[in-house]
Amino acid sequence: MDLTNFFNSYPGVHLVQAFMHSMTAMIVADRAVRAWNISSPVVRQKFHLIAVFGPVFSYPLYQWFDPGRGSIQFRLDALFDSGRWLDVELWGVLPAVWLILVVPLATTAMFLIQELVPILRHRSGPEDPDLRPVPAIEGSPVVLAAAALAPRPPDIFVIRDDDPEIHSVTSRSPGIYVTTGLLRSLEPAELKVAIAHEIAHIRRSRMPLLVVAYVMRVLLFFSPGTLVAFRKAADEEEKICDDWAARMTGRPDALAAVLEKLRHSAVYEIEDQDPGQPLSEMERMSYDLMVRDRIRRLAEERPAPAVAGDWLKFAVTAVSILVMNYYIV
């Protein structure tokens, strides 16, 4: 089966349309957040998740609604017909489809290298036995801080490492992992709010919406729109957990101080990254921007709750994307 035949088959059309639909959904949702001036991270996250959920179901949904959507007549009137690019040969020799394929292939490589491989490597544990986490001692400040925040706090583990770092594992047996470097550098109030932030991650990781969002993101591993949208949703997740931690401890300033300390360390806590792995210059810059934004929010703003009109704006945006993607075949 050649490429053109594959892209004309049901799975091929589904992949192509999921790719295109995720791109438009990601762009429109991201611009909508700015245009509508949405400040609540909870609502902003829902906007970004449109590009994670929508493209998985859009093609079968549209075909069920209108089986004639794939006809030549419909394609000629469409906003964008991906099939037209499949037939183009650049300079009469190079099929455009080969160039277009670079994008999903690069996205797949990013998914494998930046997300899947680190997760698998992390599961196998550190090679250096000195870096293996050990349970925190009962009655230690870190255990007391966790106990003060939750009636059934997650297990706390300490890693003997000078790099200041903290992260949580949100599996069936959740835990918080903190390095000795961080424990040494944090004040008691800072330690408490840092633990609170990780507890918020663990609590929220059980929300069905986020679990399903992650499954959808994995299904659309080849789609750059979904990749960007999911990462933006993950950034909002950090802000949601910041707000929760600040509310629980009443110390947004302490959380800002923790982030400032982590910002200047050689490693960062970063979602979907192997903890402790140094970041590339580009990743560092992008992550630094995000952390600075979080620090600015904590310093300047009160947690921004959703306002009544936000959900109407969400509905308008979702419907706009739904209608627009209907005409992208």
Added chain:
Amino acid sequence: MVRDVKKQALHALSFLVTLAVVVGVLKFMNWAPGALEPGLMSRYQGVDDVQATLGIRKIYVPAYFPETLGWPPAAILAQSKPYPAVVMEFARASDGETMLVIAQAASRSFDPEAAIRFSTVSETVALDLRGRRAQLEAGLCEDRTACSRLEWEEGDLHLTLTMKAPSVELIRIAESMLH
């Protein structure tokens, strides 16, 4: 209050501008392949237009038409790249509903996904069509009316006729295309 309404209106306007820009970019991306590769699938005014523009010399047109169908075709879609293909849709004169679709293409993989779609195929038979081996399918259309389809090879071309009518009528039309 007035200031708040003004602010919201500006936000809505900003969102509409976003949508307009995205639509504009998509339309440009849809136009670009046609500019890079002339001859991709387009609408045409008539058979002569297709022949003159795309250089497709042989276009199979039936000599016999049921009285209910109108001439000229309600729509003519054609391409010369990646391979020549012509689709003609004929509508019922009384209400404009597409009743017959004739597709010819220099590739068996061409699927016009025509305006007439089967919901069930109840019978598939091989038949001789003026010396050609043809395949006839009969069944029901999506609107539960009688549907039939006839396919055969004519030199380098693959011809497909789909009609909202019993197969007898379709065979008659197909035979009239082969002089």
